[in-house]
Amino acid sequence: MRINRRTALLGGLGAAALGAMPAAAQDITFFRIGTGATAGTYFPIGGLIANAISNPPGSRACADGGSCGVPGLVATSVASNGSVANANAIAAGTMQSGFVQSDVAYWAYTGTGIYEGRPKADGLRAIASLYPESFQLVARKGSGIKSVMDLKGKRLSLDEPGSGTLVDARQILAAYGLTEKDMKAEYLKTQQAADKLKDGTLDAFFSVSGWPNGAISELAVTTGIDLVPIAGPEADGLVKKFSFFATDAIPDDAYKNTPGVKTVSVNALWVTSIKQSEALIYAITAALWNANTRKLLDSGHAKGKVIRLExxxxxxxxxLHPGAEKFYKEKGIIK
Structure with a gap:
C-alpha cells in the first residue's frame, strides 16, 4: 500500500516518524506483518523483522554505511489470532503478509484439511521458512500429567478458535485416540491459559511456538511446570501421515528447572500474496537476509538465531513469491 506524504499527514502519522522527511513529497510503502498473540513468539520475531526491513524516508543509514532496509518502507508487526487468521487476511487482501504454520499454509493453498469445502487461498506465496515451531504441551507441576494419555479428565486448553495450534492439537489428540470429549476442554490464548494454570484452574495447555515462549518461561519460574512428551509410535504415525510434521525436541535449558522432551514441530513461514509486486518482495527478501538484519535477529530473540538463509x-x-524466488536464485539457494 503506497501513500504520498500529504496523505500520510492527513492520515495521522506521528510527527516523530515524519520529522526527518524532506519537504518534497515522498512515497511511503506500508507493509503489515500479521503475527500472533503478544505473549507468543510470532509477535516479537515480527517486530524484529519489521524493524529490520523498514527504512522510511529521512531515515539514517546504518552505522556501517549499509542499507538497513527497503527505502521508503514502513513495516509493522500486527498482533492477530495466529496462522489461520493470517492466511485468511492475506487471501482477503487486508494484510500484506503474515506468519503462517506450514500445515495451515498448505491446507489454505490446496483447499484441503481445515479448508475442505472452502475456496482455495491459492494466491498465497512464501517469502521464507523461518524456524521450526515446536508443539509444547505444558502441564502444571503436580498435576500428574506425564503423557498425552494422562490428559483424560483434565482441564486442558487447546488454544483459541482460528489458531493453527487448535487445529494441530486436535490432530495430536486423535493420534493418541483421544478427543476433546475425553477432557474438560477450553479454548484460550496462550497468556490466558498460562494465567489460569498459574491460579490452579487449568491443568495443561497446548502451544505451538518457537522456544522459549515468554508466557511459558514465566510459568517455569513462578509456578513450576512439566513439559509433556509428544513421542512414541503415536507421534511417529502422525509424522508419517502428515508430511508437514517433523520430529523435534525441546532441550533441557529451554525453560528454567524444566527437563526437555521429545515432541513434533511444523515450520513457521513468512507468507505474502501473489498480488504483491515482484520488486517489493525481492527487496524485502534481500533486506531480511542482509548482514544488519542478521545482527538484529541474533541479539533480539533466542529464536532469531535459528532463522538462517540456508x-x-x-x-x-x-x-515462493516470484520476488523471493529471484533473490534465492541469485544467491544460489535455488539451483
Missing part, C-alpha cells in the same frame, strides 16, 4: 526453503508447502 534453511529458508525448508518445508514451504506452497510456492
Amino acid at each position: 534453511d529458508s526453503l525448508q518445508g514451504l508447502g506452497i510456492p
Whole structure:
C-alpha cells in the first residue's frame, strides 16, 4: 500500500516518524506483518523483522554505511489470532503478509484439511521458512500429567478458535485416540491459559511456538511446570501421515528447572500474496537476509538465531513469491 506524504499527514502519522522527511513529497510503502498473540513468539520475531526491513524516508543509514532496509518502507508487526487468521487476511487482501504454520499454509493453498469445502487461498506465496515451531504441551507441576494419555479428565486448553495450534492439537489428540470429549476442554490464548494454570484452574495447555515462549518461561519460574512428551509410535504415525510434521525436541535449558522432551514441530513461514509486486518482495527478501538484519535477529530473540538463509526453503508447502524466488536464485539457494 503506497501513500504520498500529504496523505500520510492527513492520515495521522506521528510527527516523530515524519520529522526527518524532506519537504518534497515522498512515497511511503506500508507493509503489515500479521503475527500472533503478544505473549507468543510470532509477535516479537515480527517486530524484529519489521524493524529490520523498514527504512522510511529521512531515515539514517546504518552505522556501517549499509542499507538497513527497503527505502521508503514502513513495516509493522500486527498482533492477530495466529496462522489461520493470517492466511485468511492475506487471501482477503487486508494484510500484506503474515506468519503462517506450514500445515495451515498448505491446507489454505490446496483447499484441503481445515479448508475442505472452502475456496482455495491459492494466491498465497512464501517469502521464507523461518524456524521450526515446536508443539509444547505444558502441564502444571503436580498435576500428574506425564503423557498425552494422562490428559483424560483434565482441564486442558487447546488454544483459541482460528489458531493453527487448535487445529494441530486436535490432530495430536486423535493420534493418541483421544478427543476433546475425553477432557474438560477450553479454548484460550496462550497468556490466558498460562494465567489460569498459574491460579490452579487449568491443568495443561497446548502451544505451538518457537522456544522459549515468554508466557511459558514465566510459568517455569513462578509456578513450576512439566513439559509433556509428544513421542512414541503415536507421534511417529502422525509424522508419517502428515508430511508437514517433523520430529523435534525441546532441550533441557529451554525453560528454567524444566527437563526437555521429545515432541513434533511444523515450520513457521513468512507468507505474502501473489498480488504483491515482484520488486517489493525481492527487496524485502534481500533486506531480511542482509548482514544488519542478521545482527538484529541474533541479539533480539533466542529464536532469531535459528532463522538462517540456508534453511529458508525448508518445508514451504506452497510456492515462493516470484520476488523471493529471484533473490534465492541469485544467491544460489535455488539451483
